[in-house]
Amino acid sequence: MGAMLQRMLDYFWTTKQLEVVLVGLENSGKTTLLNVLAGGQDMETVPTIGLNVQMVRRGGVCLKCWDIGGQAEYRREWRRYAMGCDVIMYVVDSAAPARLASAKRELHRLLEDRQLSSTPLLVLANKIDLQPHVGEADLIKELNMDYIMDSPWLIIPISALRRVNIDQVLNWLTKQSRERS
Numbered sequence: 665m666g667a668m669l670q671r672m673l674d675y676f677w678t679t680k681q682l683e684v685v686l687v688g689l690e691n692s693g694k695t696t697l698l699n700v701l702a703g704g705q706d707m708e709t710v711p712t713i714g715l716n717v718q719m720v721r722r723g724g725v726c727l728k729c730w731d732i733g734g735q736a737e738y739r740r741e742w743r744r745y746a747m748g749c750d751v752i753m754y755v756v757d758s759a760a761p762a763r764l765a766s767a768k769r770e771l772h773r774l775l776e777d778r779q780l781s782s783t784p785l786l787v788l789a790n791k792i793d794l795q796p797h798v799g800e801a802d803l804i805k806e807l808n809m810d811y812i813m814d815s816p817w818l819i820i821p822i823s824a825l826r827r828v829n830i831d832q833v834l835n836w837l838t839k840q841s842r843e844r845s
């Protein structure tokens with residue numbers, strides 16, 4: 665068998681799929697981020713109705729991403745999808761400080777579920793290309809992150825639209841994927 669083919673087979677057999685749920689308030693940038701992670705071209709998004717699922721294979725990780733609508737009527741569904749996932753990505757619009765109280769409430773409501781309280785959590789402080797935006801230290805306070813005791817969490821400031829710090833997001837996902845396999 666050709667070495668190339670062997671490598672491809674090894675890759676498919678050994679790469680575990682990581683299931684990722686993308687949640688956060690509407691307009692925070694979840695679908696935009698997913699398009700960027702998937703290596704897509706710039707595209708305009710529309711508010712997600714229900715959900716959107718996409719497979720992403722990049723840099724040695726294979727992700728199955730569940731992108732759930734953030735409008736109020738979909739939020740009660742977050743938990744159901746998060747339950748089956750290996751990691752939670754919580755997207756926040758860091759340029760909309762007036763929405764942070766709701767973002768905090770919904771995040772903590774989600775994590776109340778004991779089954780989710782140890783799932784690794786990546787908070788993405790999106791839209792840092794806009795000024796002003798809330799910095800990381802203030803976000804930790806505004807979202808009450810210090811109250812999250814069980815889940816390992818991390819905040820990464822990003823701009824999905826301008827593709828800032830997306831490599832850090834992929835690195836974190838790759839690390840989670842290795843720890844699970």
Ligand SMILES: Nc1nc2c(ncn2[C@@H]2O[C@H](COP(=O)(O)OP(=O)(O)OP(=O)(O)O)[C@@H](O)[C@H]2O)c(=O)[nH]1
Nearest residue numbers: 690691692693694695696709711712734823824825
């Ligand atoms: N300036 C700026 N705008 C962004 C960024 N990311 C997303 N947006 C814009 O924010 C708006 C909402 O983005 P979406 O990705 O549709 O938001 P969503 O979280 O999927 O929203 P729902 O599907 O309704 O939950 C769009 O107009 C995006 O172009 C960013 O990093 N910077």
Ligand SMILES: [Mg+2]
Nearest residue numbers: 694695711712
């Ligand atoms: Mg969306």
